[in-house]
Amino acid sequence: MKEEIIIAGFGGQGVLSMGKILAYAGLMDNLEVTWMPSYGPEQRGGTANVTVILSDAPISSPVLDTYDTAVVLNQQSLDKFESKVKPGGTLIYDPSGIHHLPSRTDITVIPVDAMGASIELKNSKTYNMILLGALLAARNIVPVDAVLRGLKKTLPERHHHLLPLNEQALHKGMSLVK
Amino acid sequence: MEEEIRLMKGNEAIAHAAIRYGADGYFGYPITPQSEVLETLAELRPWETTGMTVLQAESEVAAINMVYGGAATGKAVMTSSSSPGVSLKQEGISYLAASELPALILNVMRGGPGLGTIQPSQADYFQAVKGGGHGDYHLIVLAPATVQEMTDFVALGFDLAFKYRTPAMILADGIVGQMMEKVVLPPQRPRRTDEEIRQQCPWATTGKGTRKHRNVVTSLELDSALMEKNNERFQETYKRIAENEVRYQEYFTDDAEYLIVAFGSVARICLKAIEDARAAGLKIGMIRPITLWPFPTARIAELGKQVKGILTVELNAGQMIEDVRLAVAGSTPVEHFGRMGGIVPNPNEVIDALKNKLSVNL
Amino acid sequence: MTREEIIRPENKVYGRPELLMPVHTHYCPGCSHGVVHKIIAELLQEMNVADKAVGVAPVGCAVFAYNYIDIDWIEAAHGRAPAVATAASRLNPDALVFTYQGDGDLSAIGTAETIHAANRGENIVIIFINNAIYGMTGGQMAPTTLLGMKTATTPYGRRADLNGYPLAISPILASLDGTCYVTRQAVHTPAAVRKAKAAIKKAFQNAMAKRGTSVVEIVATCNSGWKLTPAQSNDWMVENMFPKYPLGDLKNVEPQQ
Numbered sequence: 180m181k182e183e184i185i186i187a188g189f190g191g192q193g194v195l196s197m198g199k200i201l202a203y204a205g206l207m208d209n210l211e212v213t214w215m216p217s218y219g220p221e222q223r224g225g226t227a228n229v230t231v232i233l234s235d236a237p238i239s240s241p242v243l244d245t246y247d248t249a250v251v252l253n254q255q256s257l258d259k260f261e262s263k264v265k266p267g268g269t270l271i272y273d274p275s276g277i278h279h280l281p282s283r284t285d286i287t288v289i290p291v292d293a294m295g296a297s298i299e300l301k302n303s304k305t306y307n308m309i310l311l312g313a314l315l316a317a318r319n320i321v322p323v324d325a326v327l328r329g330l331k332k333t334l335p336e337r338h339h340h341l342l343p344l345n346e347q348a349l350h351k352g353m354s355l356v357k
Numbered sequence: 358m359e360e361e362i363r364l365m366k367g368n369e370a371i372a373h374a375a376i377r378y379g380a381d382g383y384f385g386y387p388i389t390p391q392s393e394v395l396e397t398l399a400e401l402r403p404w405e406t407t408g409m410t411v412l413q414a415e416s417e418v419a420a421i422n423m424v425y426g427g428a429a430t431g432k433a434v435m436t437s438s439s440s441p442g443v444s445l446k447q448e449g450i451s452y453l454a455a456s457e458l459p460a461l462i463l464n465v466m467r468g469g470p471g472l473g474t475i476q477p478s479q480a481d482y483f484q485a486v487k488g489g490g491h492g493d494y495h496l497i498v499l500a501p502a503t504v505q506e507m508t509d510f511v512a513l514g515f516d517l518a519f520k521y522r523t524p525a526m527i528l529a530d531g532i533v534g535q536m537m538e539k540v541v542l543p544p545q546r547p548r549r550t551d552e553e554i555r556q557q558c559p560w561a562t563t564g565k566g567t568r569k570h571r572n573v574v575t576s577l578e579l580d581s582a583l584m585e586k587n588n589e590r591f592q593e594t595y596k597r598i599a600e601n602e603v604r605y606q607e608y609f610t611d612d613a614e615y616l617i618v619a620f621g622s623v624a625r626i627c628l629k630a631i632e633d634a635r636a637a638g639l640k641i642g643m644i645r646p647i648t649l650w651p652f653p654t655a656r657i658a659e660l661g662k663q664v665k666g667i668l669t670v671e672l673n674a675g676q677m678i679e680d681v682r683l684a685v686a687g688s689t690p691v692e693h694f695g696r697m698g699g700i701v702p703n704p705n706e707v708i709d710a711l712k713n714k715l716s717v718n719l
Numbered sequence: 720m721t722r723e724e725i726i727r728p729e730n731k732v733y734g735r736p737e738l739l740m741p742v743h744t745h746y747c748p749g750c751s752h753g754v755v756h757k758i759i760a761e762l763l764q765e766m767n768v769a770d771k772a773v774g775v776a777p778v779g780c781a782v783f784a785y786n787y788i789d790i791d792w793i794e795a796a797h798g799r800a801p802a803v804a805t806a807a808s809r810l811n812p813d814a815l816v817f818t819y820q821g822d823g824d825l826s827a828i829g830t831a832e833t834i835h836a837a838n839r840g841e842n843i844v845i846i847f848i849n850n851a852i853y854g855m856t857g858g859q860m861a862p863t864t865l866l867g868m869k870t871a872t873t874p875y876g877r878r879a880d881l882n883g884y885p886l887a888i889s890p891i892l893a894s895l896d897g898t899c900y901v902t903r904q905a906v907h908t909p910a911a912v913r914k915a916k917a918a919i920k921k922a923f924q925n926a927m928a929k930r931g932t933s934v935v936e937i938v939a940t941c942n943s944g945w946k947l948t949p950a951q952s953n954d955w956m957v958e959n960m961f962p963k964y965p966l967g968d969l970k971n972v973e974p975q976q
Contacts, residue, residue, distance in 0.1 A: 199364075199537065206364045206539055214364075214537035218390055218475070240629035241536050241622065244703040382810050410809045415835035419802040422795065422832070426803030429793040430773070432810045452796050551811075562791035562807070564771040564814045573785045575776075575794035 180210075180235045182320045183243050185260055187228035188252025193307030197250075198229035200311060203329035204321040205233040215241040226255055233320055248318050250310055254278060269317050271310065289317055291355050297348075305348035312352020323349060358545035367507040367533045370540050371437065371463060372397035374511035375409070379546040380461075381432035382410040384423035386442060389475040390531040391465035394437045407548055417442040421449030421462075428458035428524075429574040431554040431561025433515050437463035439531075440481050441472060444489070450524060451490030454591070455576035457560075459518035461511065462496075463527045465534035466672075468699035476699025477531030479621060479672035485528045486650040486680070493588060495595050497525040497602065498649040500620040504538035506647075512543065517602060519557075521594050528649060530672060532622035532701065604647035605656060609635065613642025615717055616660050617707070618681050619670040620646050627670050630707035639717060649677070654684040661685030666715040670707055671695045690715070736760035738769055738789045745783055749949025751939035752781055752848060754906040758916045759819075759846070760788050766923060772815045773807050775800040777829075779821035780854040780941075798829025801836035804843045808926075815926055817844035822861040823853045826888040830862075833888070840897030840931035844922040847888070847934060849964060850941040858944035862886035865959055870944070885963055889936045893970035899931035901970040905938045905961075907953040921971075930974060938964045 184201070188194045195216050205212040215230040230246075232238050248269045251257045254277055264270050266285045274280075275294040291313040297306040315323060330345055358377060365373070371394050375383060385395045395413060403409035410427075414420035420436045427434035438446060443464045453460050466481045468474040481489075485498045497517050499510045507529060514525040554561060555568075562572045578584040608628060610616070619627045624645040631641045644660060646653050661667065666689055669678040675693040682691045694710035696702045702710075711717040735741075738760035746752045763769040772790040776782060778797035785792030795803040800818035808816040825833050825847050836843065852870055853859040859872040865885050867876040877885075893901040900922055904915035915937060922933035938960050940952035947955055 202537060203364050206362070212364065212537075212539055215532065216535060218531070218535045238538075238625075239632060240626040240704055241532060242626050242701050242703055243629075244705045382806060384806060410806075412805070412809065414802065415831055418799065419805075419832050419835065422799035422802035423806035425795070425799070425806075426775070426793060427806035427810045429803070430807050430811050430814075432806075434806065434810070448796055449799070456794075562773050562793050563811060564773055565791055566770050571789055571791050573792045573794070575785060575792070577782060577794055 182233045182248065182318065183246045184231045184248045184250070185228060185243075185246045185263070186231065186250045187226065187256035187260055190225055190227040192227075192252050193304075194227045194252065195229050197307035197311050198231045200326060200329060200333070201314070201321070202231050202233070203333055204325040207325040207329045207332070208321045210235055210321070211238050213238050213241040226253070228256065248314065250314055252310070257281060271313055271317060273310070287317070289313065289356055291352065293352065296351050296355060300344070300348060300351060302344060305344060305351075308345050308348035309352035309355070312349035313356045315349070316353040316356035323353070360544045361542045363540055363542055364537055365504065365540055366393055366535055366537050367501070367504045367529060368393035368465065368535070369397045370504050370508040370542075371511060372401065373542050374508040375435060376401060376403045376407055377543050377545050378512045378515055379407060379433065379548040380409055380435060380515065381548055382412070382423075382427045382434040384412050384414050384420040384427070384434065384436050386414050386417045386420050386438065388417075388439045388442045390467055390534050391437050391439045391463065394463065407545070409548065417445035418449065421446035424460045424462075425449055425453055425456070425458065428453060428460045429456070429562050431558030431563060433459070433519070433549070435461035435463065437465065439465045439467045440469050440478065443481060443484070447484070447490035450496065451492050451494060452576050453524040454490075454494035454496070455492060456574050457522040457591075458524065458574065459515070459522055460524045461514045461518055461527070462524060463529065466528065466530045468697065474699035475531070477622070477672060477701055478697070478699055479530055479623065480674070480676070480697065481528065482649065482671065482673060482676035485526055486652070494591060495598070495650050497521070497523065497598060499525065499527050500647060500649050501527060501529050501533055502621055502624050502645065504533065504536065504540045507533060508540050508542060521598055523594060523598070528621070530621050530623075531699075536622075599651040602648060603651045603653050603655075605653040606645045606647060608643040608645070609640070610642035610644065610660060612640050613660070613663065614640040614665050615642070615711065615715055616664045616667045617641060617643040617670055618646070618657065618667060618677065619643065620649060620677065623670055623672055626702060626704055627707050630704040630711075633704060634708055634711065641711065641717075646677075652680045652684070654680070657681055657684040658686070658688070661688045664689055667691045668711055668715055669693045670702070670710070672701065673697060736764055738764050740787050740789050742786060744787055746780065747943045749940065749942045749952060750780070751850065751906050751937060754912060755846065755848065755915070755937055755939075756784065756787050758906070758912065758919055762916065762920050762923060763788070763790060766920065768815050768923065768927065771813060772817070773811070775804045775807065775816065775818040777818070777820040777824035779824045781819050781821060781848065782855065784819050798824050798827070799832055800824065800829065801832040801841070801843070801845060805836050805839070805841045808841055808843050815923060817846060817923070817926070819846045820848070821854070822847070822849045822851065822863040826862045826886050830888070834891065834895070837892045837932040837934065838895045838897045842926050842929045843932060844919070844926050845932065845934045846919065847936040848939045849936055850939040850944070851885070851960060852941045852944040854941045854944050863888075863964075865963055887964060889934060889969050892934050897932050898934060898970060899925050899972045900933040900968075902934070902968045903936045903938060903964060903966050905956070905966055907940065907956060928974065930972070936964070938966065
C-alpha cells in the first residue's frame, strides 16, 4: 500500500496541520510516512501545501511529480494540482471560492462543502478535520481510530477537551462523501 | 528516556538527538530553515534534565566562538545554522580545526549566494568539503537523506569529532530539515562527568586542577617550522579519517549500466526516478555518498569502469561533480544535472536529464 | 654583612609571583601589560584559584598572554573572547573564567560579543587594556584613540569628521543590567597598581560568587605606539587619557546581605 497525497490551500486553512494529523495517523497504523511542507513566509496568508506519503514500504522521494490524491482548498491550488493527479486518482475540493470547476473525467472528483459544514458545527477550526474525514471516506488510507489516537497523542493535555469536537468533525466530513 | 518512535521534522530530531546523546551545549542563532533546532531545545528545557546548556547567541559569529570555548574545555558542543549563517561561522570553524577541537556543526542549506532564498539547496558543498575557512583543513562532512539519519548523525558526528579531535559537519538541506518522518530516537545517554572529560580529553582547558601541566588551546604558532609540523599533524589526521571513515550507500549498482551520484534528500528523489526507470527496463544504479568528506573516491572509481556514464544530481550548479570526475579520472563521461536557487527537481526531471545528458534511451 | 646574611627568607620583601612563567615577555619596556599580568598572577595565587582559572587571550599585543601566566588558557579569535568565555564559564560553572583584551579586540571587532556577554551577565571577568592604539600591528588607530592623536592610520591626527569620536566603552557596559562591577584603573604609580589589584580582586570574587559580569578597564600606555619614553608616556596618559577616560568605579553593585 502506498498513497501519495497533496493538500493545498491558503496559509491559515490548517493545510499543514491536517497533513500532520494524517501523517501521525499513519505512524499509529505502523506505516512509513513523510510530511513535506512548503515552508517559509508562505505560511502566513499565501499559498501553503504539504505532500504526505503513507506506505507500508520505505519511502524514496518526498518530492513528487504526481499524486494519488489531491485535497485543494482554493482556486490557485486547484489550477496547480488538478493536472498532477494520477489517472484514476482522487481530487477533493471545497467549492467555496472556486469559480473554475475541475474538468478532468479520468479521476474521481469530490466536492466537499467543508466551509458550510464547519459553520453548521459552529466552529471554523473544525474545517480541516471535516476535510480529513472526507478524505478518509474517499480513500481508505488509515482507520478513523488511528486518526483519533494520533490526535490524542499530539494534542497537549490542555486541549483534550477538544477531542470530541474533532471526532464529530471527522464523522461530519465522512458523511459528506457518499 | 528510553528508545522512542516519533514523527518529527529533521530539525526537531536534531534537538532531540543532541539531548539524548548527552551533548553538553548548543549555541545558535535563528535563521530559516533551521530555527526549529533552537526552538525545540528551548521547548524541551534540557538544562533541567540532562544539564545541557542551550544559549541563543547574539550572532552566528558569537555562536561558533561559544562552541570553540566549550569545545576547548572538552565538552560536547554544537551549533546549527543555514547557509548565510554558516558563512559567518567559517572563521571559527577554521580555528576549531586548527586547535584540533571536536565540535558538531549543522548546516541546513538554503539557496544562495547572498541572502538568497530560504528554500532547499546544496550549494554549500564546496564550502563544506573544500575548507570554507582559511588554511588547509577538512571537516568530516555527513550528508543525511532522512530524518532518521539527521538523528543518527548527531551521535556519529560527535563520536567522529572526538575520535579524531576535529570538527564534524552535518550538511543537510531544507528538505530534510523541514520534512517530518518516522524516527526512532535513541535512549538517553548520560553526559560525561567532569572527571571523565579530564580523563578522555587530557588536553582540555578545564582549569589546571590536579593536572601537573597546564593546557593551552591555541591555533597560533609564529614559528613557521613548528607551524608546518602542526600542519603535517593535521594532514596525518585527515589521512587516517580518509582511510577509515568513508561511508556511502549503493542502490542497484550490481547490474547498473548508468550511475547516478547524489547526496542528501536529492538521492531519494533520484531513487524514485531510478525505480521508475527500472520499471521501464533501464539499468540505472546510484551511489549516495554519506560522507562527503572523506569522499567515496575509490568506490566511484570502480563503478566508473563498470558503467557507460555517470550523472550527478545536485541542488547547485555542479559542485560534487568535480570530485566524481576526479574519482573516475576520465574513464567514463560524467555529467551534471542541477536546479538552483531553492528549486527542487522532481523525479521526472531526473529521468529527462538521464536522457538528455547521457543519451540514455527510454 | 655578607650576601648570605642578607638573602634570608625573613628579609624577603618582594618576589616574582610563582604563576608568572620564567620567560622573557615580548612586551616593550615600559608597557603596562607586564604590570597587569603580574597583578593577575599574584591574585590567582593569593586567592588560591589558579587551579580553577581559565584565561581567554585576545588577538593584539596580549595574544601571547598564555605564555606568561601558568594557568589553562584558550586563545580566542580576534574580538571573540567574551563569547569563548561565555561557553567556558557556562559549561564549567566551577571555573574562574576571565578574558584579557585590548581596545581593538574589545571595543572594535569584538564590541558585539563584549556587550552581549555583559548584558547576559555572564559570570566572567573582562580585563580591558585601553592604550588607545593598536600596538601589535604597528600603531594604528583604535576606537579609543583620542582626537588629534597621531597613529599609523591617522598620521595627521584623529579627526572626528574622518574617523569618528573616541569610544568610551566602560560607561556603556556599566549601563547594562548584567554587569555588577565596572571600574577604570591605571598602573602608572605604585598607588595606582595597588588600586588596580584591589579592583581585579573584587572582579574575581564577583565571578566566583556568580554575581554577573565584572569589567576592569586599565587605562594604559603604549610608549612604542605613542613614540614616547615610558616616563613621558605616563605623563602623557595622565594629561590626555585621564580627562577622556577618568579613573574610578563606574558601577559597583554591592552584594545583598
